[in-house]
Amino acid sequence: MTPINPTASFNILFTSDLHGAIRPIHYNTNAYRPAGLALLASLIRQERERSPELLLVDNGDLLQGSPLASYAALKVTENNVHPFISVLNELGYDAAVMGNHEFNYGQDLLRRAVDASNFPWLSANIVSEELEGDNGIEAWTDLPPGAGLPAFGPPYLIKTLSSGVKIALLGATTHYIPNWEHPKNIEGLQFLDAMETIRTWVSHIREHEKPDVLVVSYHGGFESDLETGEAAERLTGENQAYAICRDIEGIDVLLTGHQHRQLTAEIHGVTVIQPGFSGHGAGHVTVQLEESSGGKWQITDKKAQLLLLDEPSEVEPDATVMKLTDELEAEAQAWLDQSIGEVAGDLSITNATALRLKAHPFIDFVHQVQMEATGAQLSNTAMLSEEARGFGNRITVRDVLSNFIYPNTLTVLELRGQDIREALEQTARYFEVNASGKVAVNPAYMEPKPQHYNYDMWAGMEYELDISQPVGSRVVKLEREGKPMDMNDTYSVVMNSYRAAGGGDYAMYPGKKVLHEGATDMAALVEDYIRRHQPLTVEQTDNWKVIGDSTIQQKN
Structure with missing residues (x-):
């Protein structure tokens, strides 16, 4: 009888382009809206019960985009934690990626958010102009040539599951930010080409970390039609996800955002997904593996699906997330009125x-x-x-x-x-x-x-x-x-x-x-x-x- 090789599986859950949508409310009218992280939090907790070893990621554009976010930006000081960060900490996020709108309120607020996070902020291509400073990654002395020193945290993280499966998660952000952002908000930063930086770090990770699964979380979208590969927009470099799948070897899963689309696909062997915006849904990827006789884990299947909040939603908002933002919400409502x-x-x-x-x-x-x-x-x-x-x-x-x-x-x-x-x-x-x-x-x-x-x-x-x-x-x-x-x-x-x-x-x-x-x-x-x-x-x-x-x- 041929012995059955050990198998393992794990799930990736990710949010993207929340834009300050925490509570299920439309602030223009105060009407209920089946969207927001409080509702998605209930789904996240359900998934964690089914699969305790979960990789949970936010793919950027968290801190700006709603009246609640505007009010929160007024309240954050050196002595208090950004309330959105308190929510992500409570939900046990493994990592977050910088979005372009993270810079809208300036680096002081952004760095306070990063410092208060119980998880790293990954963006390999947003680097410091100076190769020194307190960014929490002084230990990164063996940088790949031309990579630059990431300005807000490590370029990637490694998570090893109880099965022994080793996951690498690399973060990157659209490098088009200087074309939009006020110069004072990005002073001292360089935005390297996202695709080339991903290429550099994927090669480095594959060689030095030897992960079983390599996931890239990219705050950027698709420049080409997913089926034909033909250009779907003027090629400025703002979005590079299709070329990343086509031209960079070694990526298993690509989490995307920025374009506010809802999609799943398989492109040149890379499983891709994008979950929309404002908390209307989350991305879910299941990866199954089998251990070979040599002890190496091999991916046998990957499946991406969208967890969408239908209208009306049967999901109830997470009580803890609501409680964490109750005081902020009450103050914001009085301010808005x-x-x-x-x-x-x-x-x-x-x-x-x-x-x-x-x-x-x-x-x-x-x-x-x-x-x-x-x-x-x-x-x-x-x-x-x-x-x-x-x-x-x-x-x-x-x-x-x-x-x-x-x-x-x-x-x-x-x-x-x-x-x-x-x-x-x-x-x-x-x-x-x-x-x-x-x-x-x-x-x-x-x-x-x-x-x-x-x-x-x-x-x-x-x-x-x-x-x-x-x-x-x-x-x-x-x-x-x-x-x-x-x-x-x-x-x-x-x-x-x-x-x-x-x-x-x-x-x-x-x-x-x-x-x-x-x-x-x-x-x-x-x-x-x-x-x-x-x-x-x-x-x-x-x-x-x-x-x-x-x-x-x-x-x-």
């Missing part, structure tokens, strides 16, 4: 698509805030969330944070008329004329991740975009004060810091002269403006419109 002013007129948003077709009072209000704060001649802005509803008659802090969801600051650039025309042509790519002859959103802005926030609207000039014209020739009117804008004249233009750094493929902005860099985030500027202008009035300018389809219902 503060009345800061009233509106004379209508600044509500009822149709996000129509808002992007012609000048709208709420967008005109945003321009007023930006131009008053900086004195710029021109202004551009985007609608940041499809859930934004503008303002009703009474404005609260909740209303402000619901419309201005990112802690972006303002930057004023000196631009030529030609730069402005190129920026408008880039913005016009957001639309296309579909098969029915109607203006519609370009599918490239919907897949693989919705990017409505990359469509800008301008003030201080008059313009028209004709979507029936070829891409690159859609600006059919560009005037200032009733006269054609001179392509060689220069203008001061205010925009958010993300856009000024070139975010959204606005390649005409990086390298331009910076006339002003604000230190106050937009939500705070808006709140201050409202308090000082009571009752709030906005004069609609009707300075721009989109044409190309006469059948469009252009309702505000």
